[in-house]
Amino acid sequence: MSDRRKHIQLRPTNPKKTLVRLFSYFRYNRFLFFVGLLFIILSSAAQVAANGMLSPIIDSLVENRGMGIFIRYLIIMGILVIFISLAQYLGNMFMARLAQRTVHRIREDMFSHMEKLPLSFFDTHSHGELMSTFTNDVDMLNQSLEQSVSQIAISVITVIGTFSMMLYLSPILTLVVVGMLVVMFAAVRYVGKRSARNFRHQQAALADMNGYIEEIMSGQKVVKVFNYEDRAIDKFNEKNEELRIASTGASTYGVMLMPIMGNLSFVLYALTSMLGALLVMANRMSIGNIASFLQYTRTISRPITQVSNQLNTLFAALAGAERIFNILDEEIEVDEGDVRLVRDGDGKDSPYWKVPKGDGEYEKVPLKGFITFKDVHFGYTPDKKVLKNINLYAKPGQKIAFVGSTGAGKTTITNLINRFYEIQEGTILYDGIDIRRINKFDLRSTMSIVLQDVHLFEGTIADNIRYGRLDATDEEVVEAAKLANADYFIRNLPQGYDTMLTMDGQNLSQGERQLLSIARAAIADPVILILDEATSSIDTRTEKFIAEGMDKLMEGRTTFVIAHRLSTVRDANAIMVLEEGEIIERGDHKDLMEQKGRYYALNTGQMELA
């Protein structure tokens, strides 16, 4: 079996560059970052100092230096303690704010960038991948900004501070500590390596498992009708067992570090007390010194585990940030068109194109909806042509139909008209103007599209119809619905036009959703209408029912129809039969039937549309 799993990268390819860029995101929040970091550093330094205070306090007791000194030390310690808590709170607060603001900004940038990306981007990136960057990667970044940065700062300060205090208290004991630290580092490295490897196994097993679950679950009804349950369970169990073993391994190594480090620090604690006691007896150290030193041995091991954990998170976050930045670096759709549409210039004129003549003067070209393709060649990738030498025209108000197998290039032609993709050769003219000169926003505002896969948005039915024209009145919404023959079913819904649609309108039937999308296209009052398999999921009887609405919708508009069902294209002014990117036959229904070519074969059932 082939292995098509994708590996998610856990390490950034260029950490430095990504880090620098991430820092640039702090630009409005630099204050938060530096002050936050400062507070965190201060609080952990104070913590080191507070632990150090144990030494003089206990010495003052053991050596009986009197109440006055004892109380003074206690007050100093008290002040330090209050300072620790305050600084810790403020530091964490600033970092949390920084993280939220940064992530908020990144999300906003990503979304607004995504909205501007050309369609070709979405063709080459899976939704799952993009969604994961939007959620998991951003989450990871948030987490590491909120925690990892401060944790690492705390750890570094604690280690340095603790270590210098130890050195001050007893250079000899510190030597023992150094020896122990070497052992600890070795342990972290040893376990860390195995942990990482096991973690990768676990991720792979998990991905395999999830893939299987997804596939079987999406075909669950097929499983039922084939009595395939037991076989599915057997295969599932294999993968489940694999995952169990991998997870157990990963988790064992992941958790193991805790008892290892904790108890190694106890070994250090033991050695310190033993050697310390001997040093006290040799008068090289005080009991108070031991107290502080012991407290330090307990605190020095934590940062080491912390740093190794946090570094992993940080690297994973940077790898995620890299994916985020990769999306932000994708080139956006450019809109350099200088021809603008004027909808009502003086209130009297009907809409016209304002075409600059180069000398500061403008030419007014009335908006009609005349489309011409001249020697158009196109490929999604440079090496594979999808459309070859397309020539056609659609006069205002005409209905042009495209017929052909899947992959023949029907949808591609319509994608070129609204400039979802740019053509490589030839020209497309709109009312005689090269569409590359027309402002994209204006160009698309004159067109409506109805797709086979209807996409609706969370919101009410009225909201969804109004998507076609945001300033439409309630009356206009109802009118559009009536035109599409959707009014009847909408009124029968519990809340009528105010019925909330769940994600993508799953609570409506396919046919009802299609009617809504037709209403949505109608309310936009376009000059050009593109119907991409708009009625293929509606049965012929219902189709007849909406045909009336469709006819009204198409009246006076240039219409491009892509259809699988041939009965829907019969009355087109011209039918183009496409094959492998070329128009192989053209004419109206009568002409084509007389030609007895491909269209005839399709119509008489001698050919299959794939």
Add this chain to the structure above:
Amino acid sequence: MRTLIPYMKKYRIFAILSPILMILEVLADIIIPYLMSLIVDVGIANRDIGYIVKTGIIMVVAALLAMVFGIMSAHCGARAGYGFAAEIREKVFRKIQSFSFANLDKFTLSSLITRLTNDCNTIGQVTMMSLRMAVRAPFLMIFALIMAFSINPSLARVFMVAIPLTVLVISVIIVKARPLFERLQTSVDKVNGVIQENLTAIRVVKSFNRQDYEERKFKKRNDYLRDTALKAISTVLFLMPLLNLIIYSTIIAVLWFGGQQILAGDMGGGELISFITYITQVLMALMMMSFFFMQFLRGTASAGRILEVLNTESEIKEIANPIKELKDGSISFKNVYFRYPGSKEYTLKNINLDIKSGETIGIIGSTASSKSTLVQLIPRLYDVTEGAVMVGGRDVKEYHIKVLRDQVAFVLQKNTLFSGTIRDNMRWGKEDATDEEIIKALKFAQAWEFVSKYDDGLGHWVEQGGDNFSGGQKQRLTIARALLKSPKIIILDDSTSAVDMATDAKLQKVFREELDHITTIIIAQRISSIKHADRIIVMDKGQIESIGDHDSLLNTSPVYREIYQSQERGVLSQ
């Protein structure tokens, strides 16, 4: 979560070992500071080097033992936790496999997948954590308290203030934070909702020039997310500084009271030092418990979702001694009424129908006429609400479900192939089918003509969902797969809609001539697909409008005539 515990059975030994080992580790950890105080107060005081070294070595050994126990406990915990998770995952998967169509309609696909993946993983992690933390923290606390009290009971009274205070701080913060985090989760979902929508509907967004509109919508939700996140996090941020404040204040209090005792000669310095170590341990244990508590809440949420699946019972039940053989392929509906669970209206009303074994039946009608619902009652994919469906002369409820579904092959409207070779896919119909059998079925289904053209033939790879085949090819493959079951009844639910008419006609001919012993029910949109059927049933709004053959229906059924005329336009010249 408790209801899930029986699933731990297989890994019980590890679930028991892990906490025991953990207690041993904690014990060692507790003894060490005590031994230290002995070194200071006995060893140094008596200047007894031998004692110091001996005690020191015991401490090191205790620490090393604790480490070994700790590692073993970690391993046992992982085995128990992930074993438990695997066991539950299997139970959930098995349960879903036993689900009826009605059950499947109730849960969305994505929610079932989340339950099997995320929720089960969470359970595993939480169990592992529970086995370790839930034991470690309380024991650590209890032992440390015992030690503290035995060293100096009067000094240990500081705990009476410190512990309630810590508990209070932690619970107030948890109580305050929980609803805020719940709100945070909904705002995360809302932000993701917009992203998801825009990813799937990007063509709509772009063609309607709604980028700015969508950005505004996103910005609003994104701002709200930032604000709720900050609110939630700010609450939790109090936790650590406050706990630190409590720990250090307690240490200061101990120093103050203990200091006076030392000055009075009632206490040793070493005791004071070990006392401070115990304070840290007790309060850290409390903190650990609060973390555990939060994890546990996450676990209970997942457990709840899993139980929802496990507690769902398929309403399609087998009777005690089911019949294991179908006599023939006759079917009859007797006064059948049907409504989907949760729906008020009947989808099927008063259906009476007799189909003889070997007959070919066509069913036609508009989208909402409940054609699919009607045929789904035959292999008992749903149970009738009233009346009875009989197959081979017996009520379908009397059959062994496996036998019934083996003998009634059903080609679903929304059909799918699975990743694997064509051979793998065909063997869904018959597990041990030979290549000859498979080829024969493919030939019947008019699929062999394109399969035979592949260099790797039956070994040709099928992508998930069969995405590398055209609609017509996919339909023919799924028909072949159903034929491999050698059924007595075959139901084709709009299964030839993408097949061209010529091939469709050949397929009809095969069913009529070579497979005429099989009762065939064909649901179609195209009249040409059912024109030659022995009888055609015209469905309208959940009822049988009329039954008859093509010619008689043209005269008697207005609905049929209307459908015929609407399609006639497209096939003028046939």
